[in-house]
Amino acid sequence: MLSFWEQKELIHYDYIVVGSGITGLSTACVIKERKPNAHILVLERGLLPTGASTKNAGFACIGSLSEKVYDLALMGEEKLLQLIENRWIGLELLRKRLGDTAIDFQNNGGYELILSHESNLHLEQLSSMNDRLRQIFKQDVFKEDKSKIGTFGFNANKLQSMVVNSLEGQINTGKMMNALHQYASSLGIKIITGADVSVIEENDNYVLVHANSSYNNIAFKASKVAICTNAFTRKLFPHLEINPGRGQVLVTSPISDLKVKGIFSFDEGFYYFRNFENRIIFGGGRNLDFEKEATTSFETNEKIIAQLQQYLSEMIIPNYSYTIEQTWTGIMAFGPNKLPLLQSMSDRIAMGVRLNGMGVALGSKIAEDLADILLSDD
């Protein structure tokens, strides 16, 4: 039972945000930046954010050439360009809000590996894709450069070419989420962890957000609610088209004289690796086992980890000695196309979810758009 004090001071808010990943925390920050007197509560079910935002690879990217060619066929030019522009705007917002030092942003470039057995269909579309992207970036984004294969120490027998994107960079995901949390707290946003939201009830005057922990079940009250629960949203709204997709990741031990520097991907972005200091962080392979990876459970998939290890030893760092220090997983959200789900559910509830594998870039932009929806009639 709640005390008089709790009822009076700790339950009522102007805005409640459900989920403390990059989208949820950024949404809370945008609302507070625009309405400094608003009382805002973020409810997070985990002790730490427990989805994708603290578990990703930290690519500050707009996506590889082959990914763009695939997306063009999937969604057409207009939506493709809008999505790419939103990723770019999102990255700029993130960097501006937190600062490059705080998130350890490094502009080391992005590279796509074209494997020796792959067709060069994507390469044939490099120039037309550059023409399309010039509308946004006013310059050529993709450039083929075979010479880079040797620069990074890859096994040249496994690769036919590389495509360079000098706009892309990398961040330290842990530092970014720490900085975002600290920034939100410094604005006066209240964040409660271990609060699993089970039901959202709306009436004419407010929204009740029921949150459970092992100690309490509390119904918090707000004028408006933002849903930022990404892959876990169907627990609250089962009818929505949101499918979970697990990502497997590994990190190597420190490697002396490592030449790999930057963010790299291959196989239409299904595999991605980067250096973190003198280690390699390598993830992906969902396409090896789509069915098993369509889950919200955080288990390791040994088949995928074995494939990642094989690529490492045979193609990426063939001549180095290292061990695999750790593996982990994170959960992404996918839908029928690659577009996020940004919509109002009623006058008082709106959501920004389904960020695919792009949320480091997209999260801050979705937060702006979600705040626009929630604040539109205030």
Ligand SMILES: Cc1cc2nc3c(=O)[nH]c(=O)nc-3n(C[C@H](O)[C@H](O)[C@H](O)COP(=O)(O)OP(=O)(O)OC[C@H]3O[C@@H](n4cnc5c(N)ncnc54)[C@H](O)[C@@H]3O)c2cc1C
């Ligand atoms: C392995 C991996 C690698 C990736 N690499 C990149 C990359 O390099 N670059 C890039 O741009 N993107 C990448 N992504 C994607 C990116 O991490 C996500 O798109 C982004 O983090 C999504 O942020 P979010 O805040 O919307 O969702 P999440 O980070 O999943 O946050 C949702 C939060 O809601 C909480 N929650 C859920 N349900 C409830 C509930 N009922 N009550 C309370 N809280 C709840 C969850 O615990 C979670 O903390 C990667 C993802 C993964 C998994």
